[in-house]
Amino acid sequence: MYGLVPGGREWIEMAHLLKTFSITPRDFVRAGEISIAIQGILKSVGFGQDVIRRASVCAYESEMNVVMHGGKGTFFLAVEPEMIVMEVADDGPGIQDIDLAMQEGYSTASPEYREIGFGAGMGLPNIKKNADEMEITSEKGKGTRVKILIRAEEESGGAG
Amino acid sequence: MEEQVKNASWDHFVRIHEDLCNGCVLCMKVCPAKAIRVRGGHVARTEGLCIDCGECMRVCPRGAVKAITTGSRKIDRPTAVAIISPVLYTQFGEDITPGDIYEAVKGLGFMDVVEQAEVMAQYVKALELYIREKGKSRDAPRPLISPVCPVVVRLIAYRFPSLLKNVVPIITPRELSAREARKKIAEQRGVDPEEVRVYHVTPCAAKMISIKRPVLMERSYLDGAIGISTIYPEVLRELKARKEKKGEANARNRMVEWAASGGEIDNMEEGNLLAVSGMQETIRYLERIEMGLLESIDYVEFRACGEGCIGGPLTVADKYQAKYTIRKLGRRQRQGLQADVAQVEERYKSGWFFTHWEPRPIGHREQTLPLAEAIRRQEQVEKLRRALPGKECGACGSPDCATFAEDVVDERASISECVFLKRPREKGESG
Ligand SMILES: Nc1ncnc2c1ncn2[C@@H]1O[C@H](COP(=O)(O)OP(=O)(O)OP(=O)(O)O)[C@@H](O)[C@H]1O
Ligand code: SF4
Ligand SMILES: [Mg+2]
Numbered sequence: 001m002y003g004l005v006p007g008g009r010e011w012i013e014m015a016h017l018l019k020t021f022s023i024t025p026r027d028f029v030r031a032g033e034i035s036i037a038i039q040g041i042l043k044s045v046g047f048g049q050d051v052i053r054r055a056s057v058c059a060y061e062s063e064m065n066v067v068m069h070g071g072k073g074t075f076f077l078a079v080e081p082e083m084i085v086m087e088v089a090d091d092g093p094g095i096q097d098i099d100l101a102m103q104e105g106y107s108t109a110s111p112e113y114r115e116i117g118f119g120a121g122m123g124l125p126n127i128k129k130n131a132d133e134m135e136i137t138s139e140k141g142k143g144t145r146v147k148i149l150i151r152a153e154e155e156s157g158g159a160g
Numbered sequence: 161m162e163e164q165v166k167n168a169s170w171d172h173f174v175r176i177h178e179d180l181c182n183g184c185v186l187c188m189k190v191c192p193a194k195a196i197r198v199r200g201g202h203v204a205r206t207e208g209l210c211i212d213c214g215e216c217m218r219v220c221p222r223g224a225v226k227a228i229t230t231g232s233r234k235i236d237r238p239t240a241v242a243i244i245s246p247v248l249y250t251q252f253g254e255d256i257t258p259g260d261i262y263e264a265v266k267g268l269g270f271m272d273v274v275e276q277a278e279v280m281a282q283y284v285k286a287l288e289l290y291i292r293e294k295g296k297s298r299d300a301p302r303p304l305i306s307p308v309c310p311v312v313v314r315l316i317a318y319r320f321p322s323l324l325k326n327v328v329p330i331i332t333p334r335e336l337s338a339r340e341a342r343k344k345i346a347e348q349r350g351v352d353p354e355e356v357r358v359y360h361v362t363p364c365a366a367k368m369i370s371i372k373r374p375v376l377m378e379r380s381y382l383d384g385a386i387g388i389s390t391i392y393p394e395v396l397r398e399l400k401a402r403k404e405k406k407g408e409a410n411a412r413n414r415m416v417e418w419a420a421s422g423g424e425i426d427n428m429e430e431g432n433l434l435a436v437s438g439m440q441e442t443i444r445y446l447e448r449i450e451m452g453l454l455e456s457i458d459y460v461e462f463r464a465c466g467e468g469c470i471g472g473p474l475t476v477a478d479k480y481q482a483k484y485t486i487r488k489l490g491r492r493q494r495q496g497l498q499a500d501v502a503q504v505e506e507r508y509k510s511g512w513f514f515t516h517w518e519p520r521p522i523g524h525r526e527q528t529l530p531l532a533e534a535i536r537r538q539e540q541v542e543k544l545r546r547a548l549p550g551k552e553c554g555a556c557g558s559p560d561c562a563t564f565a566e567d568v569v570d571e572r573a574s575i576s577e578c579v580f581l582k583r584p585r586e587k588g589e590s591g
Binding site: 017019053057060 | 448541
């Protein structure tokens with residue numbers, strides 16, 4: 001994916017605004033805090049409403065997946081005027097069949113999770129829908145890494 | 161910055177009196193807009209950020225925060241109409257009926273007294289029609305948001321502008337009441353509607369700003385607001401004076417339940433309806449809605465005050481006492497106000513209920529920076545924030561460490577203000 005970013009991985013490491021958060025699996029009390037923080041950062045920067053919405057949806061879904069299915073995780077954010085890159089990695093059980101996981105409605109969430117409103121199997125498809133680019137890599141037993149790119153070329157400034 | 165403060169200072173109706181303020185940090189800590197700082201032993205406010213919610217008023221132990229309402233000397237009662245919020249009915253305990261209270265207000269010399277309740281059943285029906293209509297449309301925003309609480313509406317215009325399109329464009333009951341009362345009186349007396357003065361008897365510190373600087377309409381139909389706490393002693397005196405005469409008791413018809421959180425959706429029959437009250441809770445839910453997490457919900461009734469308008473800053477009775485009163489009063493009747501459905505449908509189609517106004521976001525200063533600069537600024541803020549001790553003490557005069565970091569980067573504060581980040585030289589000197 002980073003092939004499409006001018007300068008690739010290096011660019012990302014030189015991006016002006018970088019932030020790393022750590023995610024604790026199964027911590028439902030703090031779950032969602034990272035995406036709210038990211039939403040706040042993007043708002044104070046002043047990206048367009050649609051960019052902020054798409055980025056926060058992606059952030060939320062990927063954060064929740066680590067909390068619900070993953071292991072110890074990190075959430076990495078890089079922001080430049082043209083794009084927002086998020087990389088969410090965890091050392092959990094990994095995804096066996098990524099194509100299957102990407103399908104709408106596919107979920108391995110337990111009945112308990114479904115009871116509290118998760119496990120519709122819409123998270124990954126939702127990321128795909130809202131991101132300009134998305135890439136998942138996973139190794140069974142080792143973990144999962146989701147990379148998300150949101151382009152921000154459109155109008156800036158949430159207020160007018 | 162300076163200029164913004166100057167231009168905007170008359171724009172707010174919640175004011176802090178410097179002579180009563182001792183510069184403690186309580187209001188600064190609760191301000192949801194992070195608009196308050198303590199500077200030189202007094203609080204200072206960035207006017208452009210204030211949403212007139214009145215949270216500061218509630219916590220101030222010295223009574224230094226006051227809400228400005230229309231001064232009683234300004235109101236010429238014999239030529240003025242008073243619109244009463246149902247919250248008024250919850251302020252006198254269970255033994256005094258809404259009918260008694262209505263009669264008492266009538267005894268205070270206004271030209272006319274109108275109960276907001278009169279239009280509420282119609283408002284609710286129109287709302288139902290709107291929710292149903294939007295429910296069928298695929299690209300309608302979800303969930304829809306109540307237009308009633310002016311603090312929530314301002315909060316959305318400032319911090320969640322993408323959700324302005326979720327706010328239902330139906331005129332609120334208080335404004336509908338004002339518009340109709342104005343029309344009726346003008347006709348009856350053969351005067352210009354513009355000449356009629358209409359005031360809202362309200363629990364709400366934000367009513368004045370919603371009248372003077374409306375977000376959802378081009379112009380308000382109200383001329384001003386009278387705080388319930390201002391008029392309370394007079395109403396009480398009048399109630400005592402007319403003790404023998406018993407007013408009609410029907411509380412349901414007076415929509416007393418509307419005064420508490422959930423009262424608006426309680427009168428609706430169908431749909432996935434949610435009521436949220438309290439400032440922090442409201443912000444939390446708006447954040448979630450912005451992330452697209454509440455799309456299964458049709459409509460959210462937000463109230464910035466905990467427990468709804470009975471928790472408004474200009475009330476007299478404790479909000480739980482008021483809630484108790486609502487329960488007691490409401491129990492006595494089963495039947496609520498009935499709207500003439502055919503008439504509502506006809507008015508709905510003709511646009512009678514609608515604001516016909518596109519609300520605009522209220523801008524922030526930072527958001528006018530070019531993106532590249534804004535990102536650089538944000539990175540500086542993040543860096544500084546990591547260097548700060550995270551004690552959240554407020555001793556620097558900013559509400560929390562993160563906001564202090566912003567203030568330093570924006571050159572509104574000096575880093576030396578942080579009491580924990582002592583410079584080495586100073587340490588040596590003092591030790
Ligand atoms: N970080 C992860 N680690 C392990 N498995 C994952 C991870 N992320 C996703 N999965 C697997 O992919 C499946 C589909 O994920 P998706 O986010 O689409 O749905 P969900 O999380 O089950 O439900 P929803 O997101 O709608 O609440 C999950 O049920 C899970 O089996
Ligand atoms: S909850 Fe009611 S009293 Fe409080 S700010 Fe909103 S409208 Fe005003
Ligand atoms: Mg998921």
